[in-house]
Amino acid sequence: MQELIEIDSSNKVKIYCDLENAESILEYLQQDEKHKKKYRYIKNVILLGFSNTNIYRKVINLNKLYEMRFFPNGDNDRIYCKQYEINNVIHIVMIELFLGKKTKKIDKRIKNRLDIIKNYNYELK
Numbered sequence: 097m098q099e100l101i102e103i104d105s106s107n108k109v110k111i112y113c114d115l116e117n118a119e120s121i122l123e124y125l126q127q128d129e130k131h132k133k134k135y136r137y138i139k140n141v142i143l144l145g146f147s148n149t150n151i152y153r154k155v156i157n158l159n160k161l162y163e164m165r166f167f168p169n170g171d172n173d174r175i176y177c178k179q180y181e182i183n184n185v186i187h188i189v190m191i192e193l194f195l196g197k198k199t200k201k202i203d204k205r206i207k208n209r210l211d212i213i214k215n216y217n218y219e220l221k
């Protein structure tokens with residue numbers, strides 16, 4: 097069972113960070129005003145229940161895996177997440193950060209990691 101910490105929440109959505117990668121993810125999100133602003137935007141879109149597949153979307157062919165997309169027309173960094181729905185509350189766990197995705201498709205390095213993290217389990221309430 098993977099450990100996690102709660103980062104943000106609303107009545108209908110809770111956002112967590114996998115404890116194993118929390119330091120690198122949180123450091124990335126807080127590194128400068130540009131990254132803080134982008135995370136606030138992504139977080140607010142999710143917490144308010146809006147849909148914007150340019151910044152948060154399901155990973156094709158991988159059950160329950162989603163990606164937060166930072167600067168898709170620039171650095172193209174991603175935070176891969178798992179999403180659960182429990183008692184009408186959406187729980188999003190930020191699991192792993194990938195810097196500088198280079199291709200439109202998921203390359204072998206990322207695919208190998210996603211195959212591992214798709215099997216992570218969390219105790220959510």
